[in-house]
Each structure stands twice: as structure tokens, then as C-alpha cells.
Amino acid sequence: MSNPPFIQVNGLVKHFPLKAGLFSRSTEKVHAVNGVGFAIEKGQTHGLVGESGSGKTTTARLLLRVIEPDSGSFSFDGVPDVFQLAPAQLKKLRRQMQYIFQDPYASLNPKMQIRDIVTEPLRYAEGAKKLSSAQLNGIAEELLERVGLSGGDTGKYPHEFSGGQRQRISIARALSAKPSFIVCDEPVSSLDVSIQSQILNLLLDIQQATGISYLFIAHNLAVVFYLSDYVSVMYAGRIVEAGPSRVLSLRARHPYTKLLLDAMPGNRGAQREPTGDAGEPPNLIRLPAGCAFYSRCPRRGEQCAREVPALREVESSHFMACFEQG
Ligand SMILES: Nc1ncnc2c1ncn2[C@@H]1O[C@H](COP(=O)(O)OP(=O)(O)OP(=O)(O)O)[C@@H](O)[C@H]1O
Ligand SMILES: [Mg+2]
Structure with a gap:
């Protein structure tokens, strides 16, 4: 039997209760996540x-675990279900999982010096408490150089950096505790196009050197x-289509994926069917x-109005949730 994947998420559900008004008790919910599952192998990007x-x-x-799921499981590096861990056990795992968010302005504390920002996950991590301030400064210098900034900038504040540089600082912070998994949520969406590719290449370069796995979130299909x-x-x-990057870029089958592909710059009108x-x-x-x-679907049929199509394998490793053959 083959080894289980490094990360496996199954049946993830989150419905947010609507805030009740002063005189009403709402039982309605926002169905934000309705049964999401995926796997990520070590050193790979999903x-x-x-x-x-x-x-x-x-x-x-x-x-x-910033918010708790209604249901679902999340196995991570041999831990059967991160969602079941008590806070103390979760703390041990925290340094393994870091994040980079969209807005490098909002996500860096303006009152903290860069050395304190980038070493923050490390300072909170178990077993790192004994590091002296000189050692922490040395680590911060190395981290800044790793992400293409000057090691001499550890005493500066976030406002002294450009958007792209700040995103490099976010990356340095994420790397400080030597994680094995980083969630990147729209890490380049707020940056100029010319800066975007530099940051993407830095992420790729780091992955090649360290074998980190990424969950990489974006609107932009090309990215x-x-x-x-x-x-x-x-x-x-819900996930409506999933597959290897190359397969999806060449042979997308779900009408929604085709709509996204059609909206990519340079692809406009490239699809031969209505999208x-x-x-x-x-x-x-x-x-x-x-x-x-x-x-919104150009292929909708009778069954589609009644039943939610399940995700099914349409070719090896390529899944689609649509009743049509695509
Ligand atoms: N705390 C919350 N309470 C109520 N509804 C929420 C909450 N957080 C998110 N939502 C709703 O859940 C849905 C999904 O939001 P989410 O932020 O996950 O979308 P997204 O795909 O990240 O969008 P974007 O591309 O704009 O970042 C939205 O309708 C959002 O308003
Ligand atoms: Mg979002």
C-alpha cells in the first residue's frame, strides 16, 4: 500500500450563522464551505x-484553526486529525504550519521592528525560548537575506518598505520556524504585476530548497x-474540478473552469463553445x-436543477463535478 499523502483534507464544512437582529432570531446560515477535500504531497503546491x-x-x-469546522478531517504529516487536537497539542504543531496573507500592509504590525516581526513564530515556538536577542537578530538577518532583503534592515519598521518588500518580510516570518507547510492566501494579488513574478519565483525557489508544501490561493488562474x-x-x-495543473490548463471540462480560462488575459474568445x-x-x-x-451554466439539464453533481474521476487524477461528459 502506498503511503498516505502528507496532507489530506476530507469533507470540510463550515456554515456561518447569520447574526440575529435585535428583534429577530435568525437560523439562517452562510454556506461558505460545503464538503471540500484535497491532498497535498510533500514539497508540492496545491x-x-x-x-x-x-x-x-x-x-x-x-x-x-483560526476558526473551527462544522465537520471534516485534516490529516497532517502522520497526525490523523488536526481538528481533534487539544490546544496544547496544537501548539506543538503550529510551527509546522505558517501563512502568508494578501495584504502585506495589514498583516505586519506597524509598531514592531522587522527583527521582531520575522522571528515572531520562532519566539512562540516550543523550545526556542532560550534564544538571546543577539541570536534572534542573527536569525532575522539570515532570514531577510534569504528573501532578498538586506540583513542590515532588522531595526527598520514596516512603513520603510515597499509592498513587494513587505511581502518578502511576510515570507521571512513564515520561514522563521522552519515550517513544512505554508498557506499562501492571495500572496501577490495586491502587488504590481512586475513585482508579482519576483515573489512567485521566490516562493518556488524556497520550495525547491526546503521541500515545503504550499496551499496556494488566488483568483488568477495564470498565477x-x-x-x-x-x-x-x-x-x-465546493470543488467543481480538480486535476494536475497541466491537465486543467489544457483539458478543463467543467463549464465554470472554462469560464475562468476564458477570462484569462490572452485567452478571450479562445474557447469554441459558449462558456x-x-x-x-x-x-x-x-x-x-x-x-x-x-x-450560469450553458449546458444545464433537468438533472442539474434537482441534484448536486458529485466529484467523479473523468480521467486519471482529473475530477469534475458535472453530470455532462465535458
Ligand atoms: N466570519 C464570517 N461570518 C459570516 N460569513 C462569513 C464569515 N467569513 C466568511 N464569510 C462568508 O463566507 C463566504 C466565503 O468567504 P471567503 O472569504 O472564504 O471567500 P474567498 O473565496 O476567500 O473570497 P475572496 O476571493 O474575495 O477572498 C462569503 O460569502 C463570506 O461573506
Ligand atoms: Mg479570500
């Missing part, structure tokens, strides 16, 4: 793509394909009974 509100960030926050070994396309809290309504995603409070993509 891309998560989908339009705004499809549940990407909620998925990331669930894995980092996701560039970085990811395997890609899952999310729509209304669906650019329209609006469904209301996540009252999801339709059948396929969530129904109202």
Missing part, C-alpha cells in the same frame, strides 16, 4: 482558485497554474437544490 466568496479563505482559516502542481477549482464552497454566463455566484444563504452553477 492551488485553490475561484471567484470572490467561493470559500477559499474560509478553507485556509479552517486548516490553520495558480504557474505555481501549482495540482489545482482545485472552487465554486460556492456560460459571466453573471453572479449564487446566494450562499439559500443555495439552490441542484448544482450551484445551474443559473
Whole structure:
């Protein structure tokens, strides 16, 4: 039997209760994540793509246990289910899992010096408490140089850096505790296009050198394909298509993936069939009974209005949730 994957997420569900008004008690919920699953191998990148509100960030926050899932499991590096760990056990695992977020302005504390920012995960990690401030400064210098900044900048503050440089600082911080998994949530979306490729290449370079696994989240399909070994396309809290990057870029079958591909710069009009309504995603409070993509789908049939299509394997390692043959 082959080894289980380094990371395996199954049946992830998160419904947010709507805040009740002063005189009403709402039982309605926002169906943000509705049964998401994927695997990530060591040293590989799993891309998560989908339009705004499809549940990407909620998925990331669930894995980092910033919020707790309604159901689902998350096995990580031999730990059968991270969701079942008590806080003390979770603390030991924390340094293994780091994150980089979209906005390098909001995610760096403006009052902290860079040396304290980049060594923060390390200072919180078990067994690192004995490090002297000189040692921490030395580590911060090395980390800054690793991400292409000057080691002499450890005494500076975030406002003294550009957006791209700040994202490098976020990456240095994520690396400080020598993690084996980093969640990157739209790490380049707020940066100029010319800076984006530098940051993406830095992430690739770090992965090659360290064997870190990434969950890489983005709107932009081109960016996701560039970085990811395997890609899952999310729509209304579900994965509607998943497969190796190359397969998805060449042979996407789900009408929603085709819509995303068609919207890529340079691809406009490249698809020979209608690719669906650019329209609006469904209301996540009252999801339709059948396929969530129904109202926008050029291929919708009767069954699609009644039943939610399950994710099924359409060719080796390529999955799609659509009743049509694609
Ligand atoms: N704490 C919360 N309470 C209520 N609803 C929430 C909460 N967090 C997220 N949501 C809702 O869940 C849905 C999914 O949000 P999420 O942030 O995961 O989407 P996303 O795919 O990351 O979108 P974007 O591309 O814009 O970042 C949205 O409708 C959002 O409003
Ligand atoms: Mg998001």
C-alpha cells in the first residue's frame, strides 16, 4: 500500500450563522464551505482558485484553526486529525504550519521592528525560548537575506518598505520556524504585476530548497497554474474540478473552469463553445437544490436543477463535478 499523502483534507464544512437582529432570531446560515477535500504531497503546491466568496479563505482559516469546522478531517504529516487536537497539542504543531496573507500592509504590525516581526513564530515556538536577542537578530538577518532583503534592515519598521518588500518580510516570518507547510492566501494579488513574478519565483525557489508544501490561493488562474502542481477549482464552497495543473490548463471540462480560462488575459474568445454566463455566484444563504452553477451554466439539464453533481474521476487524477461528459 502506498503511503498516505502528507496532507489530506476530507469533507470540510463550515456554515456561518447569520447574526440575529435585535428583534429577530435568525437560523439562517452562510454556506461558505460545503464538503471540500484535497491532498497535498510533500514539497508540492496545491492551488485553490475561484471567484470572490467561493470559500477559499474560509478553507485556509479552517486548516490553520483560526476558526473551527462544522465537520471534516485534516490529516497532517502522520497526525490523523488536526481538528481533534487539544490546544496544547496544537501548539506543538503550529510551527509546522505558517501563512502568508494578501495584504502585506495589514498583516505586519506597524509598531514592531522587522527583527521582531520575522522571528515572531520562532519566539512562540516550543523550545526556542532560550534564544538571546543577539541570536534572534542573527536569525532575522539570515532570514531577510534569504528573501532578498538586506540583513542590515532588522531595526527598520514596516512603513520603510515597499509592498513587494513587505511581502518578502511576510515570507521571512513564515520561514522563521522552519515550517513544512505554508498557506499562501492571495500572496501577490495586491502587488504590481512586475513585482508579482519576483515573489512567485521566490516562493518556488524556497520550495525547491526546503521541500515545503504550499496551499496556494488566488483568483488568477495564470498565477495558480504557474505555481501549482495540482489545482482545485472552487465554486460556492465546493470543488467543481480538480486535476494536475497541466491537465486543467489544457483539458478543463467543467463549464465554470472554462469560464475562468476564458477570462484569462490572452485567452478571450479562445474557447469554441459558449462558456456560460459571466453573471453572479449564487446566494450562499439559500443555495439552490441542484448544482450551484445551474443559473450560469450553458449546458444545464433537468438533472442539474434537482441534484448536486458529485466529484467523479473523468480521467486519471482529473475530477469534475458535472453530470455532462465535458
Ligand atoms: N466570519 C464570517 N461570518 C459570516 N460569513 C462569513 C464569515 N467569513 C466568511 N464569510 C462568508 O463566507 C463566504 C466565503 O468567504 P471567503 O472569504 O472564504 O471567500 P474567498 O473565496 O476567500 O473570497 P475572496 O476571493 O474575495 O477572498 C462569503 O460569502 C463570506 O461573506
Ligand atoms: Mg479570500
